[in-house]
Amino acid sequence: MTLEERVKVIPLGGLGEVGKNMTVFEYGEDIIIVDVGLGFPTDDMPGVDLVIPDITYLLDKLSRVKAIFLTHGHEDHIGSLPYLLPQLGLQIPLYCTRLTAGLIQVKLRERKLVESVQLNIIVPEDVIQAGAFKVEFFRVAHSIPDGVGLAITTPAGIIVHTGDFKFDQTPVDGKVTEFGKLAEIGRRGVLLLMSDCVHVESPGMTPSEAVVTQTFDQIFREAEGRIIVATFASLISRVQQVLDTSYRYGRKVATVGRSLENNVAMARDLGYLDLPENTLIKVGEAVKYNPLELAFVVTGSQGEPMAVLNRIANREHKALSIQPGDTVIISATPIPGNETAVGRIINSLVRQGANVVYSAIQRVHVSGHASQEELKLMLNFTRPRYVMPIHGEPRHLALYSRLAQELGISSDNIFIMDNGKVGEFGPNFGGITGSVPAGPIYVDGATVGDIGEVVIKDRQLLSRDGILMVVLVADKESGALAGPVDVVSRGFVYMRESGELMDYVKRRVEEQFGQNEDLLADQTLTIRRVKEFVGDLLYAQTKRRPVVTPVVMRI
């Protein structure tokens, strides 16, 4: 047994969900990548727009990367391509299905990268040889059409990577997970199953998208005004459901929101949206119809501040505002951390007279991920030697491990990974053998990676008790205080009402540092001393600890 007969599996990606955004497979000199997605910041990362994988490990191995495979078109699986493809190398061939390719093109076009990229469209019947890796595909049902999982044959054995999946028996597009192909792959013998596990907390089977169709039907039948449906811009099958139900009840549909409009146009061009005749209209045409003839699909179901739904809730949207009697359907479940924002939007819409339907009160959304019984089915279809739960947080991985053990898989053969951990697998070996850099790379505004933990920590501190700056002017010859001390604060106390406190701080600093001091002898020391002195002063007065930032000017 030599090392060359093992395949390395390395989940990368910034946040707590293991291997969700990106996974590297390495056999000998050959490397392939599965998914190049991004993470959305949690509420302890103020001001961060996106979190992308750290690809440091790959930077000296780029010539060995044979191909990139994308399982489906959601942001957390393709969203880092515009940021990372230029670094990885535009010449690396990408492989994905048609709708996924369409979504990638929309994304790359915005960055003017679309012409330079080798985007290859596959169908699930294709087999792609990429160096030592032979990649086959199996169709999976998920909350976006055209998703696939991968069966990756290597000299060390077959790895099944499920992608995001559920076993929906009645999906909107009629395309069920390819059970037969999975079972057939299982018969060949699977070395490692990498299984989506993010919905492992739910017992039973995840409800079918058909349940949402039924709920929509009831709501559309009973609605006494316009209907506004908020959902994810990439949830093409949900848009299809709105179109179908609207057609049945004689409503026209307008889509509102740039990302949604782009995706709908693309999905329509590629034939992934089946448009009932004369149903889609432009939002500007809505004035021609009465409320009972209208439905809208809008962005912002997660409470995103700039998306359409939030702007409607704040009465800031130019084309759409709530009319009493409107029904608003929020066809999504808030991702943890977004509950407060979504709750606030619901309250605001209700106050404006809308009837708001959301997942806590009616089945207007179902998960796109497999529940416990489906996860067990996947295990029994593939019958792997080794198991690696992916896409979940540590608590999901731990629950999945217990579930797999219930099916008789030994805990020694279940690998709970972290991003950056290196797994190695071969006919007679499975283990975690090392680790590589995988820390989060933050994207904020135009720049990537120039803010790190220090900046994030500062932002958290600033938001807690604000900031207070103390400006001292020192004579450049003597180093003595050369003028009155100035104090400015933001987010600490309201300046106009706190003149007394500020005057007190100025006076005490002038007393303390005014006499016989050489402020410039050791400026770092001066700054530290002012900081401590003012910090203690403020805490004694207010029991708060704003960030104190002294500035010493030399005049």
Add this chain to the structure above:
Amino acid sequence: MTLEERVKVIPLGGLGEVGKNMTVFEYGEDIIIVDVGLGFPTDDMPGVDLVIPDITYLLDKLSRVKAIFLTHGHEDHIGSLPYLLPQLGLQIPLYCTRLTAGLIQVKLRERKLVESVQLNIIVPEDVIQAGAFKVEFFRVAHSIPDGVGLAITTPAGIIVHTGDFKFDQTPVDGKVTEFGKLAEIGRRGVLLLMSDCVHVESPGMTPSEAVVTQTFDQIFREAEGRIIVATFASLISRVQQVLDTSYRYGRKVATVGRSLENNVAMARDLGYLDLPENTLIKVGEAVKYNPLELAFVVTGSQGEPMAVLNRIANREHKALSIQPGDTVIISATPIPGNETAVGRIINSLVRQGANVVYSAIQRVHVSGHASQEELKLMLNFTRPRYVMPIHGEPRHLALYSRLAQELGISSDNIFIMDNGKVGEFGPNFGGITGSVPAGPIYVDGATVGDIGEVVIKDRQLLSRDGILMVVLVADKESGALAGPVDVVSRGFVYMRESGELMDYVKRRVEEQFGQNEDLLADQTLTIRRVKEFVGDLLYAQTKRRPVVTPVVMRI
């Protein structure tokens, strides 16, 4: 019909939940107050510790306040007493049940107020006359023992205020809601029902606390190590369940966390905790027992940063740390906004080898509030002329209104209030007739009410992209720039790595404001111009908008 024959009902309290923290009742010259609670800040109020009701409306009417009634001992119903009692007047008599009084005393003792307060303990059979108000009580089941609702008889009619309630048929303390008394009050004729509606999204009946007993029993039976149960410090009945189950399985119980220990000692003294023999131990004695003989009850089930559970998760607690094989039960459901914090704790405990059980995977917590069928029962027991849902956010009030209409109550007789709205009710009148101040009062550190919307807004901005200060020194005679410009930033970019950007800003500001300018002629204008100039400069370079704070020093 004169105005004097109407009773005024005014919900007060800072946050979005109507009338949860405090309600004022006014008839003629007489005023009573029900509950004096507080709100916990949502994630858009950085640095705020607590939110208390605005009592401006009452300040010129204090001599008319005849009594304060407290329905039960939860923070959102009694927590503002230490802040507001001194303003309201310590001589106003308080009325509440024994356990509620115990919890209030724990709270007032910390503030050295306990001796000065007129705390009267009632039993549900008591009748209290307070000016024009005759107040009767009915026992309600809730997630804390000894809760009551109120039947308030006024010359204008009877008002039923439910407090927080559920119709638990098998509560831990065996004391069910007094259905008979409610029905009897209903027969007398109820003018207005003020009903808890916060759990109106749930169909059916809320599960009984007995369900939690069953789950605990199963977990304790199967646990292979120590058991750590996290719950609310005031959830005395949950503590009872842990004690009972531990006793059954031969485990000793230690409580950890100051507020919990105080409450347990108090509840034990008052006889609200039934202590199985030799079960309660001190945490220091735990070393004497093996893991299978130990259970702990700890604070921090909502992910509060300073509470015990979070400190265990961060390996910072001095008395308790996770041992592999421990079972941790999080016996609470995260309040919206706390999901991320609780999720992070679960992940950390799992990584340390604990088996973590939480409400998403097992019934280790049930709500203390009535679901739809219970809310209907309350309506049918009391058969009120007018209805006012309370304790919920606008979306809950709207759902409750629809539910009441299903029972045949006209929408004209259902009053959807906001905090500060004035409702007036009499034999032939029900309406909203005005409004009074009710804005949130923020408590941050040692001080109450000195930070307002401006400070909160500043903190939000600071946390998004940080702050950049620009210090200019102007000659006090000429007003011209008298030295180099200095720039300091926090939470914007990491200073050590961004020297180039900072130098660029300094140079551009010196160029722009260096020549022929009188910076002191109009200092406000100078500050605004520097702010805009630097803001645009930074946005062009980074696509970020930090708070820019210029300081002009006069030398």
